[in-house]
Amino acid sequence: MITVHIQYFAILREQRGVAGETLSTPAGTAAALYDELRTRHGFSLPRDRVRAAVDESFVAWDTPLRDGQTVVFIPPVAGG
Amino acid sequence: MFLISTEPLDPAALQRTLADAHAGACVTFEGWVRDHNDGRPVLALDYEAYAPLAEKEGERILAEAREKFAIVGAVCIHRVGSLRIGDLAVWVGVSAAHRGAAFDACRFVIDETKARVPVWKKEHYADGDTAWINCATRGDHAAAVKS
Numbered sequence: 001m002i003t004v005h006i007q008y009f010a011i012l013r014e015q016r017g018v019a020g021e022t023l024s025t026p027a028g029t030a031a032a033l034y035d036e037l038r039t040r041h042g043f044s045l046p047r048d049r050v051r052a053a054v055d056e057s058f059v060a061w062d063t064p065l066r067d068g069q070t071v072v073f074i075p076p077v078a079g080g
Numbered sequence: 081m082f083l084i085s086t087e088p089l090d091p092a093a094l095q096r097t098l099a100d101a102h103a104g105a106c107v108t109f110e111g112w113v114r115d116h117n118d119g120r121p122v123l124a125l126d127y128e129a130y131a132p133l134a135e136k137e138g139e140r141i142l143a144e145a146r147e148k149f150a151i152v153g154a155v156c157i158h159r160v161g162s163l164r165i166g167d168l169a170v171w172v173g174v175s176a177a178h179r180g181a182a183f184d185a186c187r188f189v190i191d192e193t194k195a196r197v198p199v200w201k202k203e204h205y206a207d208g209d210t211a212w213i214n215c216a217t218r219g220d221h222a223a224a225v226k227s
Contacts, residue, residue: 009128010215044215056133074133076214079129080190
């Protein structure tokens with residue numbers, strides 16, 4: 001198990017009901033963590049509509065997670 | 081300079097940051113909050129950003145613009161928070177020796193910003209409904225976008 005910090009934005013923040021949390025997870029990758037959280041909280045967005053960021057950089061879904069990292073899942077963007 | 085701002089934007093002050101003796105052209109783009117989207121009356125917008133990553137990705141876009149086009153300076157500022165109709169949501173300014181590069185780079189910066197920078201927009205409609213733009217999903221559309 002590792003402990004990671006998660007920040008939520010926009011539709012994911014609303015569906016989770018909090019802006020952030022720290023949790024222990026068996027997830028070894030950002031993909032596994034999103035799948036775990038989506039199942040637990042009923043996120044509407046499938047993983048292929050979302051991007052992952054770790055410690056303020058975009059990462060590939062299969063990037064291994066390490067203890068203490070901050071993970072942010074990026075819903076489809078809509079600036080401008 | 082690419083920034084996320086919680087404060088209203090001042091186009092005149094922003095444009096002055098681009099002043100340069102090498103520049104013979106300055107092209108600016110302003111994104112305003114409009115009162116409709118996809119045929120629905122819109123009353124207001126909430127913008128939200130993951131600011132550290134937004135500014136990092138935005139700086140990458142400006143660096144790409146400097147590589148692709150012969151420009152002198154480039155600035156983009158995106159507002160976050162609750163905005164009303166007519167408010168300035170995003171400002172892009174590009175200076176260059178000649179107008180062609182300034183027009184092309186300005187277009188590039190706003191297009192890439194809309195496509196890549198982690199900023200989200202929630203529309204508030206006249207009928208009381210709300211929606212996060214681009215986040216609707218088939219099947220659970222109503223549950224996904226209503227709050």
